[in-house]
Amino acid sequence: MKRVELIMNPAAGKGQLLDLLDTITERLQEHIEDVRVYQTTKPGDGAARVKEIGTDTDLIIAAGGDGTVHELVNAVSALEKRPVFAILPGGTCNDFSRALGLSQEPLDALDQILAMRTKVVDVGCSSQGRYFLNFWGIGLITQVSLDITSQDKQRLGRLAYYFSAIQNLWEARPFHLKVETEEGPLFDGKAAMMVVGNGSFIGGVQGFFPQSRLDDGHFDLLIVKEATLEGAWSMLVSNMTKEWPESENLLYSHAASVSITASPPQEIDCDGEKGEFTPVELTALRNHLTMVVGQMPPNP
Numbered sequence: 107m108k109r110v111e112l113i114m115n116p117a118a119g120k121g122q123l124l125d126l127l128d129t130i131t132e133r134l135q136e137h138i139e140d141v142r143v144y145q146t147t148k149p150g151d152g153a154a155r156v157k158e159i160g161t162d163t164d165l166i167i168a169a170g171g172d173g174t175v176h177e178l179v180n181a182v183s184a185l186e187k188r189p190v191f192a193i194l195p196g197g198t199c200n201d202f203s204r205a206l207g208l209s210q211e212p213l214d215a216l217d218q219i220l221a222m223r224t225k226v227v228d229v230g231c232s233s234q235g236r237y238f239l240n241f242w243g244i245g246l247i248t249q250v251s252l253d254i255t256s257q258d259k260q261r262l263g264r265l266a267y268y269f270s271a272i273q274n275l276w277e278a279r280p281f282h283l284k285v286e287t288e289e290g291p292l293f294d295g296k297a298a299m300m301v302v303g304n305g306s307f308i309g310g311v312q313g314f315f316p317q318s319r320l321d322d323g324h325f326d327l328l329i330v331k332e333a334t335l336e337g338a339w340s341m342l343v344s345n346m347t348k349e350w351p352e353s354e355n356l357l358y359s360h361a362a363s364v365s366i367t368a369s370p371p372q373e374i375d376c377d378g379e380k381g382e383f384t385p386v387e388l389t390a391l392r393n394h395l396t397m398v399v400g401q402m403p404p405n406p
């Protein structure tokens with residue numbers, strides 16, 4: 107490993123990575139010949155930096171929260187020849203870094219990065235031109251995250267997501283959902299939420315897809331027909347037991363590609379980014395990125 111580019115969002119989290127930047131840079135320089143550090147100043151900066159350096163680096167380290175990782179993954183995934191990609195977690199949830207078994211302590215995660223154990227992982231891709239590592243969702247999941255302000259996140263951290271989820275259960279706005287996969291029609295009916303998982307963590311927990319694999323070329327699909335406490339409870343239990351939740355109200359499946367339409371059109375939450383609407387087609391790009399891992403649990 108000769109050339110490393112650390113791209114850091116100094117505004118992520120509570121600025122915890124910025125406080126450690128000197129230590130992080132020194133440690134990298136002890137092990138790597140050519141270390142370049144780039145601090146973003148606004149959204150879009152990190153992606154522009156990736157385009158600028160292109161393949162002129164062996165490793166890109168995305169230092170920040172899920173928003174920073176999402177922006178950089180979108181830039182790196184679009185490259186023909188992609189450098190190894192690592193995450194230095196510095197946000198509230200840090201979902202994909204958890205799925206990769208990386209420590210949530212930045213300096214411990216840095217040691218794991220320097221150990222350079224890697225794994226090829228799938229990346230989700232939408233017909234709207236967006237790549238994603240963690241999840242794509244509509245319905246309740248979008249409502250939950252729309253209701254969380256950045257002050258809530260600063261104050262309550264991951265708890266903000268739980269409070270918002272409980273609040274939104276009572277206000278779920280059902281819609282008509284039609285889903286087809288490469289195997290044919292999967293669902294046509296009333297739904298409160300659909301989540302397509304690439305990684306196993308969403309909002310810092312493994313409640314939706316406890317047995318997900320990162321390299322099987324398939325998404326995990328979850329359709330919640332009605333938002334009920336019973337469904338929420340079975341997901342909570344599955345988070346603890348790591349078994350699939352069982353409920354007539356929930357439909358689980360796997361697919362390599364999926365086509366989704368909703369009426370009325372639904373606002374999408376894709377790895378925490380909002381603003382796009384259904385209809386959409388999603389494809390799991392098998393083994394699209396090589397990523398640095400920490401302690402990975404054995405495959406289910």
Ligand SMILES: Nc1ncnc2c1ncn2[C@@H]1O[C@H](COP(=O)(O)OP(=O)(O)OP(=O)(O)O)[C@@H](O)[C@H]1O
Nearest residue numbers: 117118119146147148149170171172173174197198
């Ligand atoms: N210097 C900057 N100032 C403000 N925003 C920035 C800057 N650099 C990048 N951004 C944008 O900030 C957004 C949020 O970043 P990120 O998600 O990493 O932090 P966070 O919101 O604190 O973490 P989390 O999402 O895990 O709570 C990203 O979409 C990113 O594009």
